[in-house]
Amino acid sequence: MAIAGQVALVTGAAQGIGRGIALRLARDGADVALVDLQPEALASVAAEIAAIGRRATIFVADVGDREQVRAAIDHAARELGGFDILVNNAGIAQVKALASVTPEDVERIFRINVHGVLWGIQAAAERFIATGRKGKIVNACSIAGHDGFALLGVYSATKFAVRALTQAAAKEYASRGITVNAYCPGVVGTSMWVEIDRMFSEITGAERGATFRKYVDGIALGRAETPEDVAALVSYLSGPDSDYMTGQSILIDGGMVCR
Numbered sequence: 001m002a003i004a005g006q007v008a009l010v011t012g013a014a015q016g017i018g019r020g021i022a023l024r025l026a027r028d029g030a031d032v033a034l035v036d037l038q039p040e041a042l043a044s045v046a047a048e049i050a051a052i053g054r055r056a057t058i059f060v061a062d063v064g065d066r067e068q069v070r071a072a073i074d075h076a077a078r079e080l081g082g083f084d085i086l087v088n089n090a091g092i093a094q095v096k097a098l099a100s101v102t103p104e105d106v107e108r109i110f111r112i113n114v115h116g117v118l119w120g121i122q123a124a125a126e127r128f129i130a131t132g133r134k135g136k137i138v139n140a141c142s143i144a145g146h147d148g149f150a151l152l153g154v155y156s157a158t159k160f161a162v163r164a165l166t167q168a169a170a171k172e173y174a175s176r177g178i179t180v181n182a183y184c185p186g187v188v189g190t191s192m193w194v195e196i197d198r199m200f201s202e203i204t205g206a207e208r209g210a211t212f213r214k215y216v217d218g219i220a221l222g223r224a225e226t227p228e229d230v231a232a233l234v235s236y237l238s239g240p241d242s243d244y245m246t247g248q249s250i251l252i253d254g255g256m257v258c259r
């Protein structure tokens, strides 16, 4: 119960990895603010957290909008009585050949995966400094933030950008006792991968499920990752055992990409 009584805010918490992280932080003893675009799914995760015995509050916000991210953090602090941990998890993927990428594609993906992380870092750090908290910021990166993947070029670029923001923010806020790290999952069996697999099929003609299986075949530990695998690392990065770690983007991918 290393973070018992602390308040965490998780974006993209309605499903997949974000839901897994929110439930894990609640089991670790935190009260959790759940942010996403999907109110009904958020309410269902909030009910799961209540069943664990922790408080949850939901807030519908688009992480690509700076003011909405600020409002979400204000809401969390007001409803749950503080603010200690931000997990910038929300993200989207697109599978497309670089030759076909449009300015609209780039703007849409960067707006959520990169701007969303930046607005979260800004608003969280400002509040941590104002309240004297040595807060924790944890960002969603990816294996694609360590290695550029074919047909996932723009997505990969966003995750390299998240690594850069994580490093810069860690250095800017270190003197305030705020740590900033990122988790880099491999192939997690969520809706995102169902969608990635579908988009690969459209481009390459591969049968549905084949791209997912091909990627899983490249995992040394021999299985796809679960949200719970990722949440275990986020739990560590959110708690006091990682107090001497900052600016790191940690691979948790079953040995797919070794650095």
Ligand SMILES: NC(=O)C1=CN([C@@H]2O[C@H](COP(=O)(O)OP(=O)(O)OC[C@H]3O[C@@H](n4cnc5c(N)ncnc54)[C@H](O)[C@@H]3O)[C@@H](O)[C@H]2O)C=CC1
Residues within 6 Å of the ligand: 011, 012, 013, 014, 015, 016, 017, 018, 035, 036, 037, 038, 061, 062, 063, 064, 089, 090, 091, 092, 093, 112, 140, 141, 142, 143, 184, 185, 186, 187, 188, 189, 190, 191, 192, 193
């Ligand atoms: N699934 C995977 O294999 C991997 C995922 N990741 C990263 O982990 C994070 C979570 O991924 P998954 O859970 O797999 O995805 P997912 O697609 O299952 O869930 C993403 C959640 O983010 C929400 N979201 C999307 N745009 C939003 C916005 N503008 N504002 C607020 N919420 C928004 C969605 O409604 C959804 O609930 C993402 O940043 C992704 O890039 C990284 C490596 C691998």
Ligand SMILES: CC(=O)C(C)=O
Residues within 6 Å of the ligand: 093, 142, 143, 144, 149, 152, 185, 186, 187, 188, 192, 196
């Ligand atoms: C979704 C994701 O980050 C990859 C590369 O699978």
